[in-house]
Amino acid sequence: MEKGKYRAVILLVIVGYFFITVFNILPPKTNWVSPKPKPVLPLRLISQQSITPLPNTKHFLVSAFMDQRVKGFDIRIIGIFRRDSIHPLHCIFFCAGFYSETTSASVLLHSDHFGFPFGATDVLCRIPENCDATHVTLLTQPSPVNVSDHLWLPIRNKKTPSKENRLNFTVCISNLFGDYNNVLQFAQTLEMYKLLGVNRVVIYNTSCGPELDRLLKFYSQEGFVEMVPWPIDKYLNPSRGWNFAEHGGDLHYFGQLTTLNECMYRSMERSRYVLLNDIDEIIMPYKHNNLNALMDSLQPRHSNVAEFLIENHIFPKKHFEPSGRFNFSRWNKVPGINILEHIYRESPDRKIYHPHKMIVQPRLVEQTSVHEVLKKFGLRYKVPMDVCRIVHVRVALQGSLKLEQLNEDKRLWDFQEKLIPNVDKALQRAGMLRVEERS
Template identity: 80%
Template sequence: MEIRNYRAVVLLLMVAYFFITVFNTLPPKTNWVIPKPKRVSQPVEPSFLASQQSITPLTNTKHFLVSAFMDQRVKGFDARIIGIFRRDSIHPLHCIFFCAGFLSETTSASVLVHSDHFGFPFGATDVLCSKPENCNATHVTLLTKQNPVNISDQLWLPIRNRKTHNKETRMNFTVCISTLFGDYNNVLQFTQSLEMYKLLGVNRVVIYNNSCGPELTRLLNGYSQEGFVEIIQWPINKYLNSSRGWKVQVDKGDLQYFGQIVTLNECIYRSMERSRYVLLNDIDEIIMPYQHDNLNSMMEALQPKYSKVAEFLLESHVFPNKYFEPSGRFHLPQWSNVSGTNILEHIYREDPDRKIYHPHKMIVQPKLVEQTSVHEVLRKFGGRYIVPWELCRFIHIHVARRTSLKLEQLNEDKRLWDFQEKLIPNVDKALKRAGLLTEN
């Protein structure tokens, strides 16, 4: 009996020792969670699924995705997808991330249609997504079902603005040109504007190209190769009937002005981590400082007092293109066969009618902007400052706005001439590089 008791005690001690040993090898109690199964067991190669397009149809919807960015400025969200949504067809959506080797679980998406859609059926839209913890997300897409059976037909958007070790050199100024369309071919003015921006301190110009003429294509290719111009192909009419204006009653179509608001927002986010300021304007406009030699010195003067300003609003002053400087001083023979407007020949400026609404254009600090329209920021994390027109304004070579004004009622403004010594040879060089300058 004593022997049996002894054996029982030994057996109990051995069992106790086993459990103590196993217990001590377990991780801390906070990690006692059985890993949830992956929704997709097979390995996923995002390079085969990543969208290579600037406009990506969203499967099983009437919507389109443009680009995705890391954005943690809004509490509870980590990523923002910029898209074009059919406003009357918005249903619950779910975000899913590719997390450097596996797929995340789905999370609910928050859909924000921009308020400036001008009544068109489609509008610029933000989709906010939160990613699961411990997900090193590189790609994201949206799903119409929380637990889809098959996601193999999904196209994934690469996530921009992620914190990586390979950071671009930070720039001071980026110009965003919303859309080129209608086989635009104003080569001379385009070249002059780009070279003026170089002289004013702009580091890069981003252009969304729907269509342009063959000469302008050659010119842009040269600027793209040197890195000054970034061209984003924008085939919006492949997917939607784009309007050529912003009045839905007059300019029929699915989306305002070739998706102008979409591209301006996309450009702000594209530039957010690489440019201190972003200029939002059309290619026939030049933001011109009148009391400083360049944009850098002007913004350095404003920054100490207005560091928290998200949008700097500037007046646009029209220089009617029907009036020419009478001496013909800048009617240069080498430009006679180059298509387009010569901005140096237009020195007569309208004063805007300030008794009525006068739309501004903007310089913005992208990190303080959440959503923008064409003439004002819609949602922001900072303030607004209207820049005195005597300090800086837009030079806009355009059809006269105030048609009742006669020539003698316009103001003579030769500010562009201050740059002519450098501007003219630089324009010649760019035109020659594109094979567009005729030797005389």
């Protein structure tokens, strides 16, 4: 009886194996293998540069951002284009595993170019359906011949940070060039912005002096400064002035208009407000202790304002505060201007154009120039000068004015108890001040 059971089991195994083999009732072998990962774009094809020449054109690409505020488009590419050489372009995407079909590009030259041959340019692209785009580039033909001949730009701003991680204030400093080495004023301005509530300063660097380079490295290491290499002089002959007829060159002020726009988009999803100004300018609240309090006061009454204009006020560096109370011997060894020594302010000449700089809500701005926004989705508001103005220590704008014709303005002195030791620490970290010399 036991032998019969044993033979029956063996028979069932044999019959079962026969059916499995002959009729192939096991699931297909491929279903037992884990899916292959999607191919990624080779690293050698991803641009590692802040300025990327576009093949077969006279144009340059800078960066690409997700931007769906303009109907019909998803991506905005910031670039520098030769204005007399615009021809049809086509967008192509890498879609997390495959190359997309091309879509037509819309090229938008910025209206401010000051007569220079090259100007800041936006290129708008539409992402094809079923494409999870990670990178983009432009083609001169609708059908790609060899996409590996192009460098691809990563698409930024795809993920929106949470409100808890969003910064309040970012300052965009457009360009450093000509081996700029005004170290003392730079350190004072950065420390002043810290006291005013700025979270990050973005600086585009073509060249600067060795001492300033050391200072900026320490600010970069602590995360307060974000340095963006800007080797524009390797590709074009950038102008040191704003007027093509007077200064010549290919591009206004080393590409200032492009860097301001790039910085605004770079900060769009991570900063509530962006300050667009030069490094020797401090956007200074006069009725509030910091920028947070200033904007908390303005925002409820001007929630739909994209552009807050702040009036520029010159403090001529040739006039010094007479007591010399801030003329520290330890700072005399540091290259640059001591802004605490300059308390005399010019009154703007209202008969001529008087420039402003800006605090913007970046989500409401599409294109900006140096002194005003070019395209926006909100309104403009000129902040009264008694509420906020720019402290700008530089060469006199109205050189004929005598000292008695200037206004005494000691607003910077309200911060001197914290500002001075903080500047000392920054200079010490950069090796320009010994510990025993600090106040």
